[in-house]
Amino acid sequence: MKKTLNLRLRTYKKCKHEWGTFSTKGKEKRNAMVNELKNMKLNNPDMEQLRCLLIGPIGAGKSSFINSVKSVFQGYMAHGALAAALSSKGFTNTYKTCYIRNGTNRLPFALSDVMGLEPSEGYGIHPDDIINALKGHLPNGYKFCPLHPLTTECLEYNKHPKSSDKVHCLVNVISADKIALMSSEVITKMKKIREKASELEIPQVVVMTMPDKACDLVEKDVKKIYTSIVIKKKMQTCSNELGVPVNCILPVKNYHEEVGLDNDMDILILNAISQIMNFANDCI
Ligand SMILES: Nc1nc2c(ncn2[C@@H]2O[C@H](COP(=O)(O)OP(=O)(O)OP(=O)(O)O)[C@@H](O)[C@H]2O)c(=O)[nH]1
């Protein structure tokens, strides 16, 4: 219990944005952040990779975040984890892990994507399948069944997960324009998952997507993200709803309709992924 609390406190202390003083710097800053992540050494050299798991309501931007991270590292738009065309129906329905290439090697990061959460029972991913993923029991490519989570009796159940199959950081993805509209059922499902993650001593953060939909200033200029009062309020609401401190909420604008990369968007995405991987590295 004490260990969990210490881990949480350490996580929260490290996860700090300097509100209002953050400024997106130039191309050098972006490239330096990319290189730092490319050269990141794992605290446990025997491990193949750190895995982060993205969960959240349907359409929150989980797959788009994975695509965005991949795009930043490869230097052009990625379409690996397909994102949905705007609709109310969930899009991702399999457990899919994205790896990022660094020349002929892989970076020691894995980003795992799952089906979105829905309010009604029997719709969207079953919270027990997220718990299965946290513990490393889900095989890559597993097709989710909203009614029946994977159990030990199933052939696909990975009974002996390696440490690299397990999750090292739980990333809750929430869209800024929908925070206040989140159903209490989805919040309850997320709470149950977060409690389990805390029990397993897995650090947790929130990635807040779609700031451009919540604030006109940010839509025009993404650099305004840390000075926008609207975004600050959204982060506070998110913190209240999910019980996560504001300094663990990482706002990003995902690539969704852009044709080329944008330095300011890259820096936000890199800032989020650096924090996530540092927490993950601290927990192994
Ligand atoms: N404006 C804007 N749109 C975004 C952003 N991120 C994602 N989108 C759009 O939101 C829609 C849903 O994004 P997805 O990435 O498919 O969401 P998801 O969480 O993977 O959805 P499911 O797989 O259905 O659970 C897509 O049309 C994206 O293009 C963002 O930061 N800003």
Ligand SMILES: [Mg+2]
């Ligand atoms: Mg998806």
